[in-house]
Structures are given as structure tokens and as C-alpha cells.
Amino acid sequence: MDQSNVLKAAQFIEDNLDQTLDLELIARKSGVSPYHFHRLFQGHTGDNPMEYVRKRRLTVAAERLLSEKTRILDIAIGAGFESQESFSRAFKKNFNATPGQFRKNGHKKHMRSRYPIDEEILKHLRELEIWIPVEPK
DSSP states (O other), X not given: OOHHHHHHHHHHHHHTTTSOOOHHHHHHHHTSOHHHHHHHHHHHHSSOHHHHHHHHHHHHHHHXXXXXXXXXXXXXXXXXXXXXXXXXXXXXXXXXSOHHHHHHHOOGGGOXXXXXXXXXXXXXXXXXXXXXXXXXX
């Protein structure tokens, strides 16, 4: 799996953030086994695939909190969480604020989030030495 496979997987994730995603489905779309996909995606991005999906969903939810008047529960469900409580816990862990506090304060500067992966991001991660080349056995 090379950089193009990672970009292909990231694009598939972006196109399907509102769908049920699991490691096997994403790996299948990348053309490698789930085991190798997990290791190599993490080696290229610093996140395992499902962490990446979760962070992307939380980022989209944060953007919605700042730009829409949609109920927090509806945003939570749209982000793939089964309850507002589980969404709030994950959101607070990621952004250091509850969704309500985040919306009220409206400070994008506090958004610690995950943006979509593209060639520039992968290049930047390599420069930061996050990228660890991993060859399948």
C-alpha cells in the first residue's frame, strides 16, 4: 500500500462519512487486507483508520455546531453516535469543551481536529517524521 492507496482510502472515507464504515470495508476499497491496511494507514497518517473516521466525523460535527442551528442530538446522530451523551464525551475529549460550550463560545482557534487527508497533508506528516514506512511481511 503506497501513498495513492492511502489517498484513495481517505477519499472513500470522506465520500461516506455519513455511512456505516468499518475497517474491512475501507480496506476492501483500498485493495489490501484489513491487517495490512490498518498498519500502513497508521504508518502514513499517524492515526489508525477508525480513529481517523472518528476524528473526521467530530470535525464535521464541530463545523456544523458553529454554522448551523441544528439540535446537538441531531448533529450527534449525524456523526454516527448512538446518543448525545456518547457524542458529548467524545467531543469533549477531542475539543476540550462540550458541544454546547463549543457552540456558545464559537472559537475556531480551539478546534483541534482532523482535516481530510490529501497529498500535502501526507507530505507534511512525513516532514514531521510521523510517517513510518512499514512494509508488509
